[in-house]
Amino acid sequence: MIRNELFLRSAALTYYAIFSIFPITILISTIAGWILQDPIKQQAIVDALIGLMPQGTDLIIDLLQNVISTRAITSIIALLTLLWSATSFLRGLLSAIDLIHSREYTHSTFVMRGVGVLIIFLAVLALFALLFLTSVATQIAQAFSIPPQWRSALSILTSGLPIFLIASCAFFLMMRYIPGQRTPPRAALISAILTALAWMLLGYAFSWYLQSGLADFNVIYGSIGAVMALMLYLYLSNVIILFGAQLNASLADFETRATPYIPGLDDALRLLRLPLPETNDEEHPPNKPTIAP
Known part of the structure; x- marks a missing residue:
């Protein structure tokens, strides 16, 4: 996928994300x-879900809390409608990752929507894991006497490290298994770690940007200022994810590409008793051994 198309696809994904985030x-x-039947634990899950939003989008956070508090799925039709709406963004994102790696779509729309439904259920398990890891990290931090000047940094660490x-892990699964041809684990792991790191840095930078007063979306856009701020954050997040997918495709191509033919390289490798690399140039067959083993 060329760079310009990557930005255009990120913008299209942002459109779907706005309509999918509430479902x-x-x-x-x-x-x-x-x-979870315990209301306290249910509220902890909701707080963890809301906590993934960047600070400064208070109106959006309040809106999400109101939507969650009044949630009501009363029929199978309502559930299927929500699933269809919720998987629109996930289908587009997974299809974009597939296209980046394969230059053409290798999975059907219904397969991508099915994977999107699976991701939603896995997201619930991820929230449970997030609460558990955050609780463990907090208890470990409390077991040591931490100076007051380091407590704020420790709080960011205990909340940010589990995320x-x-x-x-989520990006690794997407980079590894969504493309039609599985990428090498090392390439997927490197891309996933860098993508997750860039996404978290974006969250901190965007929160600082909103709270610093450099941009007042309410003055420019009025009552929809919070929505515009959310759209900008989602757009930048999509750009980071697609750039991570592009990096993953490049690393996978680099690892699987045959070594070019270099005159004299075979003799040097035989001298060092190293295995010969594969050559991708049929016009230059490997040199015959000239040095006795």
Whole structure:
């Protein structure tokens, strides 16, 4: 995918994300409510879900909380409608990752929507894991006497490290298994870690940007200023994910590409008793050994 098309596809994904974020939030919170009967634990899941949003988008956070508090899935038709709406963004994102690696679509739309439904259920498990890891990290931090000047940094670490680990795992699964041809694990791991790191840095930078007063979206866009800020954040997030997919495709291509023919290289490798690389130039067959083993 060329660079210009990557930015255009990120913009298209942002459009789908705006329409999918509320159904996804309702579905995840509802499924968590079905699993957890304790209202306190249900609220902890909701708080963890809301906590993934960047600070400074208070109006959007309040809107999400209102939507979650009034959630009601009363029929199978309502559930299927929410699933269809929620998977629109996921289908587009997964299709874009597939296209970056294969230069053409290798999975059908219904397969991508099915994978999107699976991702929603896995997101619930990821939230449970996030709460568990955050609780463990907090207890470990409290077991040591930390100076007051380091407590704020420690708080960011205990809350950010679990998110980074879960995001890295999620991106690794997408980079590894979504393309039609599986990429090497090392390439997928490197791309996933860098993508998760860039996405988290974006969240911190965007929160600082909104709280610093450099941009007042309410003055420019009025009552929809928070929505515009959310669209900008989603757009930048999509750009980071697609750039991560492009990096993954490049690393996978580099690892699987045959070594070019270099005159005299075979003799040097035989001298060092190293295995000969494959050659991708049929016009230059490997040199015959000239040095006795």
